[in-house]
Amino acid sequence: MAKDPVCGMTVDDKSPYSSSYAGTIQVFCCSGCKAKFDKEPGRYAAPTAEDAKRGRRS
Numbered sequence: 001m002a003k004d005p006v007c008g009m010t011v012d013d014k015s016p017y018s019s020s021y022a023g024t025i026q027v028f029c030c031s032g033c034k035a036k037f038d039k040e041p042g043r044y045a046a047p048t049a050e051d052a053k054r055g056r057r058s
Contacts, residue, residue: 005044006033021045 004011009029017028021041028034037044 002027004029004033005046006036009033 002011002013002015003009005026005028007029011027011029013027015027015029017031017034019026019028019034019038019041021037022045024045026037026041026045028037
C-alpha cells in the first residue's frame with residue numbers, strides 16, 4: 001500500500017493512476033489527484049535528497 005501524495009489516502013500500489021517523478025513512481029486514488037500532481041509535482045512530492053541539500057522542505 002502507498003499514500004496518495006495529493007490527498008493522503010491509502011492507495012494500492014497497483015493503482016491504475018500513477019506518475020513518475022524524481023526517479024520514483026507516485027500512485028493516486030483517482031484521475032483528479034493524478035492531474036493535480038502532474039500539474040505541480042514539486043508541491044506534492046516528498047523532498048528528494050537533492051532538495052534536502054538545497055534546503056527545501058515539504
